[in-house]
Amino acid sequence: MHHTKIRSVKYNFIMNAILNASSFIFPFITFPYISRVLLPYGVGKVNFATSVVSYFSMFAMLGIPTYGVRICAQVRDDKRELSRTIHEILFLNILVMLLVYVVYFGAIWTVPRLRADQELFYIMNFMILFNVIGMDWLYKGLELYSYITVRSIAFKAIAVCLMFLFVKGPEDYVIYGMISIIAAVGSNILNLINLRHHIELHPVGDYHFTRHWKAVFFFFLMSVATTVYTNLDMVMLGFMKGDVEVGYYTAAVKVKNILVSFVTSLGTVLLPRVSYYVEHGMREQFLQTGQKALHFVVLTALPVTIYFLLFSRESILLLSGASFAAAAVPMMLIMPTVLFIGVTNILGIQILVPLSKENLVFYSVLAGAVTDLMINAVCIPRMASAGAALGTTVAEGIVLMVQVIILKDRIRELVQPIQFGKIAMAVLAGATGSLLTRQWDLSALGVLCISSVLFFGIYGGILLITKESFLCEILQQLKQIKRRS
Numbered sequence: 001m002h003h004t005k006i007r008s009v010k011y012n013f014i015m016n017a018i019l020n021a022s023s024f025i026f027p028f029i030t031f032p033y034i035s036r037v038l039l040p041y042g043v044g045k046v047n048f049a050t051s052v053v054s055y056f057s058m059f060a061m062l063g064i065p066t067y068g069v070r071i072c073a074q075v076r077d078d079k080r081e082l083s084r085t086i087h088e089i090l091f092l093n094i095l096v097m098l099l100v101y102v103v104y105f106g107a108i109w110t111v112p113r114l115r116a117d118q119e120l121f122y123i124m125n126f127m128i129l130f131n132v133i134g135m136d137w138l139y140k141g142l143e144l145y146s147y148i149t150v151r152s153i154a155f156k157a158i159a160v161c162l163m164f165l166f167v168k169g170p171e172d173y174v175i176y177g178m179i180s181i182i183a184a185v186g187s188n189i190l191n192l193i194n195l196r197h198h199i200e201l202h203p204v205g206d207y208h209f210t211r212h213w214k215a216v217f218f219f220f221l222m223s224v225a226t227t228v229y230t231n232l233d234m235v236m237l238g239f240m241k242g243d244v245e246v247g248y249y250t251a252a253v254k255v256k257n258i259l260v261s262f263v264t265s266l267g268t269v270l271l272p273r274v275s276y277y278v279e280h281g282m283r284e285q286f287l288q289t290g291q292k293a294l295h296f297v298v299l300t301a302l303p304v305t306i307y308f309l310l311f312s313r314e315s316i317l318l319l320s321g322a323s324f325a326a327a328a329v330p331m332m333l334i335m336p337t338v339l340f341i342g343v344t345n346i347l348g349i350q351i352l353v354p355l356s357k358e359n360l361v362f363y364s365v366l367a368g369a370v371t372d373l374m375i376n377a378v379c380i381p382r383m384a385s386a387g388a389a390l391g392t393t394v395a396e397g398i399v400l401m402v403q404v405i406i407l408k409d410r411i412r413e414l415v416q417p418i419q420f421g422k423i424a425m426a427v428l429a430g431a432t433g434s435l436l437t438r439q440w441d442l443s444a445l446g447v448l449c450i451s452s453v454l455f456f457g458i459y460g461g462i463l464l465i466t467k468e469s470f471l472c473e474i475l476q477q478l479k480q481i482k483r484r485s
Contacts, residue, residue: 009289011145022152033163035247042170043247046120055227058224060132069275080200089216113239130189134191136191138195155183225362225366240380251331256331263301286354289350297339298423305338311448314444318448329389348403351407352406360406367402429458434455437451
């Protein structure tokens with residue numbers, strides 16, 4: 001028997017929240033600098049390249065990032081079986097990656113839009129390699145969140161230093177591309193080095209490569225559909241409207257992604273745990289975990305969505321500077337996706353996937369991808385970056401709608417503990433209070449500082465006064481921790 005020390009969900013959540021906070025803080029440090037140095041044109045170039053490469057990366061990764069977490073969580077108590085599983089998955093992964101590279105380099109040589117920036121595309125290819133050899137899914141399946149967090153933050157910090165040292169003008173966008181790879185996946189090299197501590201590296205025999213195909217293929221289809229509508233807008237915008245509009249859209253999406261990573265941080269931690277509950281028939285724990293996760297998302301995502309919808313203009317000016325002012329409308333249009341993605345992350349990844357119903361999740365995501373494609377085709381030529389934002393929001397809304405229909409028998413049970421009335425009242429009061437800052441003559445920073453304190457202060461205050469159940473439970477636990485210390 002092989003036992004990796006499994007930490008509590010709370011500990012993992014805190015670690016993953018720190019990891020997500022770092023994904024939020026680093027763009028916050030670097031993006032204001034980068035957007036002012038590279039301008040919409042340079043930012044657009046790098047983000048167009050990143051979006052294109054992420055398609056190739058998605059094919060190379062198959063559906064392994066999600067499938068790997070689930071399968072590793074199921075066999076983590078048996079080192080030999082875990083080793084066998086990792087060997088099989090990694091072999092499939094490398095095989096597919098080599099095929100993807102053939103197509104990738106072929107595309108750089110033959111597609112004029114890519115050939116025009118071939119130096120940037122040559123450098124960005126490392127994104128694919130590092131994603132495959134990194135095996136992040138193994139470390140998540142073993143719930144090693146403190147390791148993932150420390151290592152990721154270290155590489156992000158290195159990337160920030162490199163950025164300030166080497167990116168000095170608009171012509172340095174290729175260097176920025178290289179540094180963004182170090183920030184995103186550089187730490188995956190350590191994953192490869194540390195592999196020997198968790199599995200046997202030598203062949204263990206009795207391999208069954210084909211047993212993964214069906215599930216991996218399904219997760220792959222799901223990631224295709226998701227990547228289509230998370231990156232399609234950027235690629236269509238790049239081809240139809242050029243790098244500057246991609247730059248505007250990037251600024252809006254940057255803020256949205258930061259908020260989404262915060263809202264979904266609990267969900268990421270729960271997948272290995274929930275898969276374990278389902279595998280061992282622990283229905284009560286499974287339901288409770290789902291209820292808590294959904295409650296957390298509504299409690300955090302709803303106020304965050306409303307606040308940034310109201311203050312999108314100031315957020316863009318502070319984060320990206322006046323040259324990105326045109327990004328305020330796309331940001332406003334894309335904000336509802338923070339709530340939609342938060343909820344679908346729980347319903348799809350935390351509830352349907354552990355129940356082995358990934359085919360139904362795929363249908364919901366496919367509906368979103370088709371919707372996104374149609375709206376983009378109609379709206380991008382007329383509305384540019386605002387059209388791309390609208391397409392994404394409607395697509396995410398459709399995904400949510402389909403998943404609610406699929407789970408119609410369980411939904412009532414899942415949302416039962418959520419006190420919607422209290423939350424809505426608190427959001428409304430917070431919004432009203434924060435809009436007072438519009439009367440005063442303040443800079444973007446001033447408006448954001450004062451309005452956020454008013455909004456979230458009033459929101460939290462009303463939840464406390466009305467004794468909102470989830471908040472009371474958290475405070476109760478904090479009191480217990482304090483007593484112990």
